[in-house]
Amino acid sequence: MRIAKVWMPAVASLSMLLATTGCSKLKARDQLNKGVQAYKNARYEEAIDHFQSAVNLDPSLTMTHMYLATAYAQQVVPNSDAPANKALADRAIAAYKDALQIDPNNVNAIKGIAAIYFGQAKADDAKAWQQKVLAVDSKDPEAYYTIGVIDWNKARKNSLDFLAANGLTEKQAADGAIPKKECPKLAALNGPLVDEALDSLHKAVELRPSYEDAMAYINLAYRRKAEIECGNDDARKADIQQAQDWIQKALGARKANVEKANQATKPGVDTSK
Secondary structure (H helix, E strand, C coil), X not given: CHHHHHHHHHHHHHHHHHHHHHHHHHHHHHHHHHHHHHHHCCCHHHHHHHHHHHXXXXXXXXXXXHHXXXXXXXXXXXXXXXXXXXXXXXXXXXXXXXXXXXXXXXXXXXXXXXXXXXXXXXXXXXXXXHHHHHHHCCCCHHHHXXXXXXXXXXXXXXXXXXXXXXXXXXXXXHCCCCCCCCHXXXXXXXXXXXXXXXXXXXXXXXXCCCCHHHHHHHHHHHHXXXXXXXXXXXXXXXXXXXXXXXXXXXXXXXXXXXXXXXXXXXXXXXXXX
16 A cells, blocks of 8 residues: 555656646647748748747757757858857757757758858868768768868969969969979969869769769869979870860750759659659
């Protein structure tokens, strides 16, 4: 009887806890639904309020954090240093990280953080998070593409600074006018970046053969490579030829992609084959 007297109140307390928990989950989902409707109608502040309520009601649900992060991220303006914009970016990143606490392999959360850093011109952070994407999904063409773009942007900045210091233009550099004595300095800066850019961009195209943007950047990367051949005129010309070949491939892919998109809009046309 003593056991029964102790156990029965415990059962009652557990039942109340489960009922409360179940009620909170239902309320959280209701807040999510209201938030989604507000989000669809571009009422982002209202959506954030609903999603934050959902997080408070059921913080164990990954979806609540993801919706909240997305609503914040939607309002982040790329390349803006305004304090209010930075605050939105920080809140979005924090919400994505909360989702990752529950599901460490949530690739959409990882991509979300990478995209925010990229938009804020935080190249090193963006690249690090794209590498996290590849650690979860090694066949993500967009992650490879973004890493290639980041590397190319860094190489371009290095080149522009170097050329300005030596009184040269990009056209002159492409024509092999960088003095042989000075060229190794630029090669030391840009060689690893160009190599990684080309490797990443080629992987992007291997995974998505119609990836016209990646093809266009392969063209640009080969032009950067041509700058640092340092007196090897045959290698420089081969790089320029590769660049020209890839821009043609990019144009061909763009044409094919447009035709495919146009076909898809025609009624009764099966584009799955």
